[in-house]
Amino acid sequence: MNTYTLSPALLPHIEAVKGPTIEDKLMALIETYLTAQLRACEQEIGEYEVKYRTTFAEFAEAWEHDMTAWKYDHAVERDYMEWEGLLAEKQHWLQSLRRLPKPESVVQPA
Numbered sequence: 001m002n003t004y005t006l007s008p009a010l011l012p013h014i015e016a017v018k019g020p021t022i023e024d025k026l027m028a029l030i031e032t033y034l035t036a037q038l039r040a041c042e043q044e045i046g047e048y049e050v051k052y053r054t055t056f057a058e059f060a061e062a063w064e065h066d067m068t069a070w071k072y073d074h075a076v077e078r079d080y081m082e083w084e085g086l087l088a089e090k091q092h093w094l095q096s097l098r099r100l101p102k103p104e105s106v107v108q109p110a
Helices: 011-015 022-052 056-064 074-099
Strands: none
Touching: 011 022, 022 056, 022 074, 056 074
């Protein structure tokens, strides 16, 4: 296990985070950060779903089968790439959350 030193200026802020140990507090902060990133992706994905009135899977299928009149529109093509990237980013944040130890596994026996 690695040992880290925190700046004394950070200690009051760390103490404000719920959790019995510094490790629990850091895990809570990491989980909160990952969750916020995931929610931000979901919000942006939702904006594209509202804009195009469809899911990305349906949008991509229409795109691939030339079932759209706007396939070669530069703005729509950029939206396609950004939407696709957001779905990949969402998976990244979700995988990061899954790899994060669950709270009960963080507690070390005395």
